[in-house]
Amino acid sequence: MALLEVKKLGISFGGLRAVDDFSMSIEKGDLYGLIGPNGAGKTTVFNLLTGVYKPTDGTIFLDGQNLTGKSITTINKAGIARTFQNIRLFSKLSVLENVKVALHQHYNYSALTGVLRLPKYFKTEKAMNERAMELLEPFDLQEDAMTLASNLPYGKQRKLEIARALATEPKLLLLDEPAAGMNPKETASLMNTILTVRDEFGVTVLLIEHDMQLVSGICEKLSVLNFGQLLCEGLTGQVLSDPEVIKAYLGE
Amino acid sequence: MKLKINPAARKSYITYGLVLAAFVAVELLLNFGSPSNMFKGLLVTFCIYSIAAASLNLTVGILGELSLGQAGFMCIGAYSSALFSVATKDSITSVWVRFPLAILIGGIFAAIFGFLIGIPVLRLRGDYLAIVTLAFGEIIKGVFASVYVGYDSAGLHFSLKSEGDLALAEGGKTLIHGPQGISGTPVDSTFEIAFIVLFISLIIIYNFINSSTGRAVMSIRDNRIAAESIGLNITKYKLMTFSLTAFLAGVAGALFSHNLSILQASKFDYNLSILILVFVVLGGIGNIRGSVIAAIVLTYIPEALRKVNSDLANYRMLIYSVILIVMMICTSNAKIRGFIVGNLQKFKGLIIRKAPAAEKEAH
Numbered sequence: 001m002a003l004l005e006v007k008k009l010g011i012s013f014g015g016l017r018a019v020d021d022f023s024m025s026i027e028k029g030d031l032y033g034l035i036g037p038n039g040a041g042k043t044t045v046f047n048l049l050t051g052v053y054k055p056t057d058g059t060i061f062l063d064g065q066n067l068t069g070k071s072i073t074t075i076n077k078a079g080i081a082r083t084f085q086n087i088r089l090f091s092k093l094s095v096l097e098n099v100k101v102a103l104h105q106h107y108n109y110s111a112l113t114g115v116l117r118l119p120k121y122f123k124t125e126k127a128m129n130e131r132a133m134e135l136l137e138p139f140d141l142q143e144d145a146m147t148l149a150s151n152l153p154y155g156k157q158r159k160l161e162i163a164r165a166l167a168t169e170p171k172l173l174l175l176d177e178p179a180a181g182m183n184p185k186e187t188a189s190l191m192n193t194i195l196t197v198r199d200e201f202g203v204t205v206l207l208i209e210h211d212m213q214l215v216s217g218i219c220e221k222l223s224v225l226n227f228g229q230l231l232c233e234g235l236t237g238q239v240l241s242d243p244e245v246i247k248a249y250l251g252e
Numbered sequence: 253m254k255l256k257i258n259p260a261a262r263k264s265y266i267t268y269g270l271v272l273a274a275f276v277a278v279e280l281l282l283n284f285g286s287p288s289n290m291f292k293g294l295l296v297t298f299c300i301y302s303i304a305a306a307s308l309n310l311t312v313g314i315l316g317e318l319s320l321g322q323a324g325f326m327c328i329g330a331y332s333s334a335l336f337s338v339a340t341k342d343s344i345t346s347v348w349v350r351f352p353l354a355i356l357i358g359g360i361f362a363a364i365f366g367f368l369i370g371i372p373v374l375r376l377r378g379d380y381l382a383i384v385t386l387a388f389g390e391i392i393k394g395v396f397a398s399v400y401v402g403y404d405s406a407g408l409h410f411s412l413k414s415e416g417d418l419a420l421a422e423g424g425k426t427l428i429h430g431p432q433g434i435s436g437t438p439v440d441s442t443f444e445i446a447f448i449v450l451f452i453s454l455i456i457i458y459n460f461i462n463s464s465t466g467r468a469v470m471s472i473r474d475n476r477i478a479a480e481s482i483g484l485n486i487t488k489y490k491l492m493t494f495s496l497t498a499f500l501a502g503v504a505g506a507l508f509s510h511n512l513s514i515l516q517a518s519k520f521d522y523n524l525s526i527l528i529l530v531f532v533v534l535g536g537i538g539n540i541r542g543s544v545i546a547a548i549v550l551t552y553i554p555e556a557l558r559k560v561n562s563d564l565a566n567y568r569m570l571i572y573s574v575i576l577i578v579m580m581i582c583t584s585n586a587k588i589r590g591f592i593v594g595n596l597q598k599f600k601g602l603i604i605r606k607a608p609a610a611e612k613e614a615h
């Protein structure tokens with residue numbers, strides 16, 4: 001059984017059919033790409049998968065669990081974590097705190113324990129600090145642990161979002177244009193990081209990206225979206241040489 | 253892997269130090285100096301407003317929701333604690349038992365109301381909390397200003413008309429005299445007790461902020477969708493914060509009602525809620541220490557101006573408003589704040605005689 005099973009997903013905004021009859025199936029351990037022209041509906045698919053929008057049609061199953069129409073919070077607890085195309089960090093918290101706050105499902109103590117500073121508070125905080133630093137390590141963010149998130153340069157903000165998403169220990173990680181705004185060198189290092197993350201954290205990755213260097217470099221399978229509909233899907237090499245895809249998206 | 257001391261924790265220690273130093277200074281003044289009666293009379297009020305402002309800052313600055321009902325929660329705390337003290341002042345003679353209980357009761361009743369209001373309102377997005385708390389404050393004030401409550405051998409009696417309407421049996425006693433409120437509350441709020449309550453309140457507030465709960469609350473403030481996307485239960489954290497604000501407002505109300513022997517609901521009007529919000533805004537949104545400083549300074553100034561001389565006293569509200577505007581410009585305008593902070597640091601450098609250039613070279 002596939003890890004993520006999406007069937008005939010659809011949503012309309014007023015008269016606009018942003019996503020229509022979209023199906024996809026992702027196996028555990030896949031590094032899967034979702035590509036397509038601007039406005040094709042890629043981010044909308046992410047918003048549907050994570051509960052930001054409720055689908056008007058179709059179903060979403062993760063690991064056999066029906067997540068169709070569930071809330072953002074429930075879906076994250078079920079095992080889907082994401083990053084955002086327009087970065088959404090907790091800007092007035094430090095880098096370390098951004099990750100620590102996402103650890104709450106696995107390391108926690110009650111508000112009263114926190115206010116009374118019971119021994120469990122100190123023990124858990126220490127464990128959280130250590131775990132958060134571990135999560136920052138693959139992204140080279142340890143040095144910036146005490147920096148305010150909003151003071152990070154753009155590329156690091158994108159990495160921090162990935163670290164924060166990983167802190168919730170998801171089964172499926174959704175990355176919305178992780179390389180946007182990065183130079184080729186940064187992109188190359190990000191590609192390595194994504195591969196490392198997939199292998200070391202044992203998480204399945206679905207990513208949206210316009211950077212073809214990254215897509216052809218690390219994605220094993222692709223789905224191409226055009227005007228809200230699935231244009232083509234399959235192994236990366238086959239999809240990228242498909243004449244329809246070249247015509248609609250890649251250009252000559 | 254080395255972590256420096258958490259800057260948030262450092263902030264709290266500085267505040268504790270400042271507040272303690274202020275307490276010691278006041279105690280010295282009380283024992284060895286000759287402070288004016290006006291100043292002595294204001295000491296408990298400083299503590300009350302500091303607690304009210306710091307706790308409101310939890311909702312306004314940490315949670316990022318606007319509440320205009322702080323006076324309403326103080327009113328509930330004031331009335332419930334005063335009723336408790338009036339009813340038990342003969343049976344519980346020790347102030348050190350009765351007053352802490354009264355304060356707790358004031359806080360708990362206010363927190364219950366905060367929780368009940370929060371359940372429907374905090375689920376919604378937008379400024380509904382401001383609207384509802386505004387109405388709540390006015391309703392609470394209105395209810396307490398018009399209710400008569402008494403008891404006799406047959407139990408409690410209520411009326412909305414008059415004291416006579418209570419029809420108390422022989423030996424019965426009126427507890428709440430409508431607009432005349434509650435009288436005969438023991439005056440238990442000494443400066444020392446009020447200070448201890450303020451200090452504990454600050455510890456609660458800082459510990460709350462610097463815990464996983466506080467981080468969750470701030471992340472909701474900074475980005476709601478991202479907070480949901482990491483699995484946080486938004487409503488739970490909002491309710492917790494708002495109830496804690498209400499609890500501490502109730503505690504402040506309990507200090508208030510035990511500061512004078514007569515308690516009237518008309519004191520807890522919209523102006524009081526706004527006054528406390530002004531302390532929060534001018535002290536800096538999200539800055540707990542600023543709330544305390546603003547509460548004290550802005551309570552003291554109008555009273556001090558009243559005392560100076562009659563000419564100036566006529567203009568005291570004018571002067572006060574100019575001070576408010578100047579403070580607002582200083583705290584909200586980044587350029588001016590930078591200028592002040594920069595000069596303060598220069599000033600500090602002069603006093604401590606540290607050569608910053610030499611220090612840099614050493615690295």
Ligand SMILES: Nc1ncnc2c1ncn2[C@@H]1O[C@H](COP(=O)(O)OP(=O)(O)OP(=O)(O)O)[C@@H](O)[C@H]1O
Nearest residue numbers: 013016018036037038039040041042043044045085
């Ligand atoms: N909340 C919304 N309300 C109305 N229209 C929306 C909404 N969200 C997305 N759309 C529309 O849906 C279409 C798909 O947008 P989406 O953001 O999913 O595109 P995308 O494939 O992610 O594009 P890009 O590559 O530029 O990020 C666009 O026409 C967009 O304007």
Ligand SMILES: [Mg+2]
Nearest residue numbers: 042043044085
């Ligand atoms: Mg997009």
